[in-house]
Amino acid sequence: EVQLVESGGGLVQPGGSLRLSCAASGFTFSTYWMSWVRQAPGKGLEWVANIKKDGSEKYYVDSVKGRFTVSRDNAKNSLHLQMNSLRAEDTAEYYCARDIGDLWGQGILVVVSS
Amino acid sequence: DIQMTQSPSTLSASVGDRVTITCRASQSISDWLAWYQQKPGKAPNLLISKASTLESGVPSRFSGSGSGTEFTLTISGLQPDDFATYYCQQYNSYSWTFGQGTKVEIK
Numbered sequence: 335e336v337q338l339v340e341s342g343g344g345l346v347q348p349g350g351s352l353r354l355s356c357a358a359s360g361f362t363f364s365t366y367w368m369s370w371v372r373q374a375p376g377k378g379l380e381w382v383a384n385i386k387k388d389g390s391e392k393y394y395v396d397s398v399k400g401r402f403t404v405s406r407d408n409a410k411n412s413l414h415l416q417m418n419s420l421r422a423e424d425t426a427e428y429y430c431a432r433d434i435g436d437l438w439g440q441g442i443l444v445v446v447s448s
Numbered sequence: 449d450i451q452m453t454q455s456p457s458t459l460s461a462s463v464g465d466r467v468t469i470t471c472r473a474s475q476s477i478s479d480w481l482a483w484y485q486q487k488p489g490k491a492p493n494l495l496i497s498k499a500s501t502l503e504s505g506v507p508s509r510f511s512g513s514g515s516g517t518e519f520t521l522t523i524s525g526l527q528p529d530d531f532a533t534y535y536c537q538q539y540n541s542y543s544w545t546f547g548q549g550t551k552v553e554i555k
Binding site: 379384434438439440441 | 449484492497503535544546547548549
């Protein structure tokens, strides 16, 4: 089955760290750009980061630059988002998405609160 | 950064209505525009890519048009399953941007 499954979310204190993962299956993961998109509770969609097929190029929204790092392991068909120095405003449902968004994971909730 | 402005924010309509949502880009994005439908508690679903290309499995009542800075999503004959929030997204640059969303409500 073609799918993306996120994991690693949860409750974290402000200033803390969390690593999200996205497991891909059913397609040739290494041939696609991948992205992270988030959605704060009751709000719209916000693109967070993109990573090229081979991981050689990465792009971030300004609000997470220097704090978040996107990476991928094509041998393990997995995408990751390392989130450091987390803030309350990072609280959101985080989705991984393939290419321009033709396939999405189910989402994983990250709550930053003391 | 490219800004995307969607209008209206909310739209009240009845089953069978023709509905149009507009998305404007702050600079030309050629036809690098996608439209998504999102229902509560669910991931977005890609409806249209490259401004007017209907994704596989998407009903033909959905259509997209435009290029440059002005784009529209039209639903011809609104169905009960279409009441949802719709987002435009530009992918002209590697830094994507979404519109703020349009909620289509039952009138």
